[in-house]
Amino acid sequence: MPDTRKFNSVPNIAAPNIAANVAGIQSPNPFWLASAPPTNCGEQIMRAFDAGWGGAVWKTIGEPIVNVSSRYSSIDWNGQRMMGLNNIELISDRPIEVNLREIAQVKKLYPKNAVIASLMVESTREAWHAIVKQSEDAGADGLELNFGCPHGMSERGMGSAVGQVPEYAEMITSWVKEVASTPVLVKLTPNITDIRAVARAAKRGGADGLSAINTINSITGIDLDTFVPRPNVDGASSHGGYCGPAVKPIALNLVQQVMSDPASMLPLSGIGGIGTWRDAAEFLLLGCSSVQVCTAAMHFGYRIVEDMIDGLQNWMSEKGFATIEDFRGLSLPRVNEWKHLNLNYKIVAHIHEDKCIGCDLCYTACWDGAHQCIHLDRVSGPVDGHVEVHSKPPDVVARSRAEITVTPIPKLDHLDRSQRLPNATPLARIPRVDETECVGCNLCSLVCPVEECITMERIDLGLPPQSWEQRTASQATAAVTNVGAD
Amino acid sequence: MQHQAFQPHPEIAQRFEDLHPPFARQAATIEANRCLNCFDAPCTAACPTHIDVPRFIKKISSDNVHGSATTILEANILGASCARVCPVDVLCEGACVMHRLNEEPIQIGRLQRHAMDYFYKSGRKLSLKVSELRPEKIACIGAGPASLACAAELQQHGFQVTVFDRKPLAGGLNTYGVAEYKLRSVDSLREVELVRSLGVNFEVKDFTSQADLEQLEADFKIIFLGVGLGPMRKLNIPGENHPKVVDALEFISSYKTGGRISVGSKVVVIGAGNTAIDAANAAKRLGAEEVHVLYRREERDISAFSFEYENAKRAGIQFHWNTIPVAVHHDDMSLASIECAQVWPSDKDEFRKIPSSSFHLECHLLIPAIGQAGLLEFLSKCRGVELAQERVVVERATGQTANPRYFAGGDCVNGGREVVDAVADGKRAAIGIANVLQHEAAYA
Numbered sequence: 051m052p053d054t055r056k057f058n059s060v061p062n063i064a065a066p067n068i069a070a071n072v073a074g075i076q077s078p079n080p081f082w083l084a085s086a087p088p089t090n091c092g093e094q095i096m097r098a099f100d101a102g103w104g105g106a107v108w109k110t111i112g113e114p115i116v117n118v119s120s121r122y123s124s125i126d127w128n129g130q131r132m133m134g135l136n137n138i139e140l141i142s143d144r145p146i147e148v149n150l151r152e153i154a155q156v157k158k159l160y161p162k163n164a165v166i167a168s169l170m171v172e173s174t175r176e177a178w179h180a181i182v183k184q185s186e187d188a189g190a191d192g193l194e195l196n197f198g199c200p201h202g203m204s205e206r207g208m209g210s211a212v213g214q215v216p217e218y219a220e221m222i223t224s225w226v227k228e229v230a231s232t233p234v235l236v237k238l239t240p241n242i243t244d245i246r247a248v249a250r251a252a253k254r255g256g257a258d259g260l261s262a263i264n265t266i267n268s269i270t271g272i273d274l275d276t277f278v279p280r281p282n283v284d285g286a287s288s289h290g291g292y293c294g295p296a297v298k299p300i301a302l303n304l305v306q307q308v309m310s311d312p313a314s315m316l317p318l319s320g321i322g323g324i325g326t327w328r329d330a331a332e333f334l335l336l337g338c339s340s341v342q343v344c345t346a347a348m349h350f351g352y353r354i355v356e357d358m359i360d361g362l363q364n365w366m367s368e369k370g371f372a373t374i375e376d377f378r379g380l381s382l383p384r385v386n387e388w389k390h391l392n393l394n395y396k397i398v399a400h401i402h403e404d405k406c407i408g409c410d411l412c413y414t415a416c417w418d419g420a421h422q423c424i425h426l427d428r429v430s431g432p433v434d435g436h437v438e439v440h441s442k443p444p445d446v447v448a449r450s451r452a453e454i455t456v457t458p459i460p461k462l463d464h465l466d467r468s469q470r471l472p473n474a475t476p477l478a479r480i481p482r483v484d485e486t487e488c489v490g491c492n493l494c495s496l497v498c499p500v501e502e503c504i505t506m507e508r509i510d511l512g513l514p515p516q517s518w519e520q521r522t523a524s525q526a527t528a529a530v531t532n533v534g535a536d
Numbered sequence: 537m538q539h540q541a542f543q544p545h546p547e548i549a550q551r552f553e554d555l556h557p558p559f560a561r562q563a564a565t566i567e568a569n570r571c572l573n574c575f576d577a578p579c580t581a582a583c584p585t586h587i588d589v590p591r592f593i594k595k596i597s598s599d600n601v602h603g604s605a606t607t608i609l610e611a612n613i614l615g616a617s618c619a620r621v622c623p624v625d626v627l628c629e630g631a632c633v634m635h636r637l638n639e640e641p642i643q644i645g646r647l648q649r650h651a652m653d654y655f656y657k658s659g660r661k662l663s664l665k666v667s668e669l670r671p672e673k674i675a676c677i678g679a680g681p682a683s684l685a686c687a688a689e690l691q692q693h694g695f696q697v698t699v700f701d702r703k704p705l706a707g708g709l710n711t712y713g714v715a716e717y718k719l720r721s722v723d724s725l726r727e728v729e730l731v732r733s734l735g736v737n738f739e740v741k742d743f744t745s746q747a748d749l750e751q752l753e754a755d756f757k758i759i760f761l762g763v764g765l766g767p768m769r770k771l772n773i774p775g776e777n778h779p780k781v782v783d784a785l786e787f788i789s790s791y792k793t794g795g796r797i798s799v800g801s802k803v804v805v806i807g808a809g810n811t812a813i814d815a816a817n818a819a820k821r822l823g824a825e826e827v828h829v830l831y832r833r834e835e836r837d838i839s840a841f842s843f844e845y846e847n848a849k850r851a852g853i854q855f856h857w858n859t860i861p862v863a864v865h866h867d868d869m870s871l872a873s874i875e876c877a878q879v880w881p882s883d884k885d886e887f888r889k890i891p892s893s894s895f896h897l898e899c900h901l902l903i904p905a906i907g908q909a910g911l912l913e914f915l916s917k918c919r920g921v922e923l924a925q926e927r928v929v930v931e932r933a934t935g936q937t938a939n940p941r942y943f944a945g946g947d948c949v950n951g952g953r954e955v956v957d958a959v960a961d962g963k964r965a966a967i968g969i970a971n972v973l974q975h976e977a978a979y980a
Binding site: 128129407408409410411413414443446447450451453454455456457458459460461462474475479499500 | 565566569572573574575576578580581582583584586597622623626627633634636637837838839840841842932933950951953954956957960964
């Protein structure tokens, strides 16, 4: 039986402790900056720690490279900027020595904050041994192996070229573990059929933890005047790594896959579209020990962490959680395979007429996009039969277009000013749900622009819960019994 | 004879800035994205021409601005002027469901203007809906919104249309009679050019005699009457024939066409309809220090829309209720004052002067705006066309008059409503005419 408890308020838990521990890497809070432009140098990271960030994964250190410009492009949605961000920037373009010197400096001034060195070097044992030792000597609290970069470096046999081949990932992880004395996290690429394959390889290679996900391969769009995809680099483009709010659902799913697979499961730092405390809480509920943030910090600056800390603490207080461990992973058992879901469960849409504004988006969505159970013509009482009523959307529109309308003029038309808007929605525009037909798909409540106007109400079927697996099993039994009876 | 070219007076453009300035591109996109895209949208139902508002707005948000403009023009060939002059508060925006969310309605008028500005700036033309010309010829009398809409629709369906007007510029009240800060004459003429580009023929001609009309009936298969209303009603008080007493429509058309760019320092307007308010506002912008509006009833009875009235109050125009003009005092050259009296309403249209209530308002220009009479003399010459209460009687859905060869629409039918009503009338009549002619062709 699925657990259907709700976690309601428990009063008076003062200032929850949000300290995080990822495979032994400690930080005062779970909010880390991901390895990316916001963690490019010591000066930036010190300012970030001042703003409140608990940790920072240093922008990947390796043989310095040359970057192109421009290197970012983004997707806007409905007037909002940067729903999704795409980049073709590569690892640090600053010399290894400079980065290491600054790591030492930062650790000296901010001993309590976590500094994790993200590493990427050519795939030889010597190169990895050297960079691991150098990073640890500089004072890094942990290492993150960048097996995820989907662009540029992969063409040189690094980044996701490693992360997409479990054998390579396992081999390099084991090389690192030969010399590492600090925790080693492997950062996973989502650009693979089954993310668990590489997670298992990392675990076999001895990784102490994981980070997921890296960016997703993407082309954000094409300039319809020049025909050049974005970002435009001197008239051409390249696929890049996609991140930002748009990728969160994908990241959550991949995190769940890793965390519910015993062969992959390791302490995990969640990444992907995290911009608020709510996003962070969701990742933590799926088992993450910390979260990493990049796009939101690129969009709004380091200051966003203040609300992330405050919001998470307030939520924890409301729910009665004293530490992250109190709720970490609580949502994992709620994710099931479809075959375990209850088939004997029904909900139907209910339209609250007092809230309806008469946009009728639910009506057209139900007719065209769902199961034709919402109607505009009102009949008294339920009517049986499948096509219960009568006017389809095109009929409604045609009728309304055929009407002759004139501009109401105060003196000529004796306008009753009390009849002016805003007033209650005319009954003719308030849709009606045929509950006998409603399949409870939820689409109407998703398109409704008014909060709490369409709610999904449970219908008691008077049947015990039964999943598809149970049903097919009982049908198989019944069939066997029937055969036996013949 | 062709209509003359028109150059606006630069000073007028300067004094009559846009009442509702256009959107910047990004602002239009954001506003368009606020639209919920209602099904069978109340805004569309509230528009007399039934412009598919959500459709044109969503096209702005997807950056298909040309498509947005053609969506508007499909329903309303005068989409650009309607975007500016429509009383959107009582039409589309008044019907917006956003009111019930306790939010500002979508700014439909400004979005429509955004799309139409784009269309006219692009210089693209409309295409015809049919490829073959039809033999039937149709005459539209009057070149105002009703005739333009009727002509455009018929021409797009292959009929051959000629529009006649006695004024040198086409467009009717759109060109001559709408306050310049709402609709500039040049913008109205742009729309006339769009109609002309469809193939409609324009001629300057006044029909004065029965013989003229008989010739017209011989030359054209169907005649559409879009003649609007007649001259402004008279005050019937001593002194009103002075040259400084100018009726509101003449006053508005004289400044719009650059004939008048200043007024005296004290102006009195009689009446409180939308035209009166337009005239009063214009007088203020043309330099009047004081503008007084006299109205024989009370504030709550005015026929101007409340937002127009609010505009006027903001402009500092002074209103005098229960007040009528009694006499105009003047010398040969100029006006001196208007003698006014306070009245009680005694019956529906009867007013009783309150004894010893009279007073004088200093005045240099008097603008009566007390409504227009029907064009009775002309209309009575149209054989078989029935009139009632100075209006042409038509079948609502088709615009057909008692004489099946005559159709009518606009102010001469509805007694004086908005531009968008005239457009809707014209378009319905065009569809009615096309049906009649196609039916005849099928049985010929």
